[in-house]
Amino acid sequence: MSDTAEMDLLRAAGWGDAEQSPMEGDASTKAFLRLRRGAERAILMTSPADPSVAVNFAHVAGLLRDRGLRPPRILSADLTRGALLIEDFGDRVFARQIANTPALAQPLSDLAIDVLLRLGQHPAPDLAHFDAETAADQAELAATFYADLDAARYAPLRAALKAALEDAPPAEPVLMLRDYHAENIIHLPENPGLARAGLIDFQDAMVAHPAYDLVSFLQDARRDVPPDMVARQIRRFAEGAGMTEAELAHALALFGTARALRILGVFARLARAGGKPKYLALMPRVWGHLERNLAHPALAQVAHEVRALLPRPSPDHLESLRSPCPTP
CATH class of the missing domain: 3.30.200.20 (Phosphorylase Kinase; domain 1)
Structure with a gap:
């Protein structure tokens, strides 16, 4: 324009x-x-x-x-x-509010989860579905940009991930905002109820399992969420969504794995083809999320393939990602 x-x-x-x-x-x-x-x-x-x-x-x-x-x-x-x-909602993003005023961590996190529970109270809209096929396709970004692998070498990991996702605990699909994290929610304390959470950056919304946006918020690439806060919000969400904590933990591990792989690829592409190396500093945290998700028994085969194909984000590997990729 x-x-x-x-x-x-x-x-x-x-x-x-x-x-x-x-x-x-x-x-x-x-x-x-x-x-x-x-x-x-x-x-x-x-x-x-x-x-x-x-x-x-x-x-x-x-x-x-x-x-x-x-x-x-x-x-x-x-x-x-x-x-x-x-x-313009202003600059009171949840991430900054929580960092500057730790006492806000619990009420703002509760509010963020309540927004997701509200989404689950409505039928899924007529949008594209984030299914196992789509998730496996998007995870290929990690192979292409993070590990320089072609489609043939990614195929075993793709097959294992798709199979695991197809066995996700059943749940009614919901409107999924996709990039639902604390920098995309803005605190509007002057408003009542859920309107205190100003939502932005939702143009890539799809229809998905309700665990996807929850894992986006709890496994934030840009900040560490304390384990006790993660446990609290998992309990609250499971109760509010009518799921057992075991079912939800299974779904979070599945969609957290798919999301972490996609993000590793997106951040590598931004560094190598987009001239934005600042995203490299976030990769160790994302890798940590990936490893914790892969510890779930339902992801044993995916874990085997990840360890066989993808390097850890060591300082040497991160430095290598500063150079242009062979497949821009």
């Missing part, structure tokens, strides 16, 4: 004269511009390379509102050019 097109959108929405300041982007291709107009604030989100990002964001925002949750209001849109002018 050109600067002229951006200004046309802002002028049409009455924000043409607003003060503008760039915001740090995330691990995607989206760009963000913070706008100030007196006491009012808004954010211009653009994804000109893939306008479907804006379309999906707007659609999922509606699904979340229908479920009594709190996505940003969309103030104006140019969906054909991949641009949205959205409400």
Whole structure:
């Protein structure tokens, strides 16, 4: 989207004269511009390379509102050019609030889990399904970008992972936000109930097992969640979702493994092909999540294949990931 097109959108929405300041982007291709107009604030989100990002964001925002949750209001849109002018929730992201005020860790974590339980109270929407096939396909990013393996060498791990996921404990599928972690939830204490959790970065939403977003929050690539907090939220979620803790632990191990493999691949790709080496520092934590998940008996074959194919994120291996990949 050109600067002229951006200004046309802002002028049409009455924000043409607003003060503008760039915001740090995330691990995607989206760009963000913070706008100030007196006491009012808004954010211009653009994804000109893939306008479907804006379309999906707007659609999922509606699904979340229908479920009594709190996505940003969309103030104006140019969906054909991949641009949205959205409400600015501010900077009180859960991760920062918890780090700065440890007493908030439990109430904010409880709130985050209550949001997921609310999603489980509604039928799954008509979105693509995150099934075993999809999970195994996405996990291949680890083979390609983290370990420089081709599809043939990844095949045994793919088969083992797909088989394990196909045996996941049954549960009604739900709306899955996919990147549900403490930097994508913003504290809005002035609101009542679940509206205190401002939700962002949900344009990649799918339909999935309810354990997926739970493991995204508890196995955060960017921060350590204390074991006692993890145990508390597993108990609360199991009770609220009508699952046994054993069933939930099985599902968390399965989807945590698939997610950790995908994230290792995404972070390696960002470092090698995206010029973002800062993500390499997060890999040891993600690998730790992977190892804990692989300790579950249901993942014995997957664990065998991972250990045979993927190197640990040693300092030498992380350094090697700073160089361009052979398969960009």
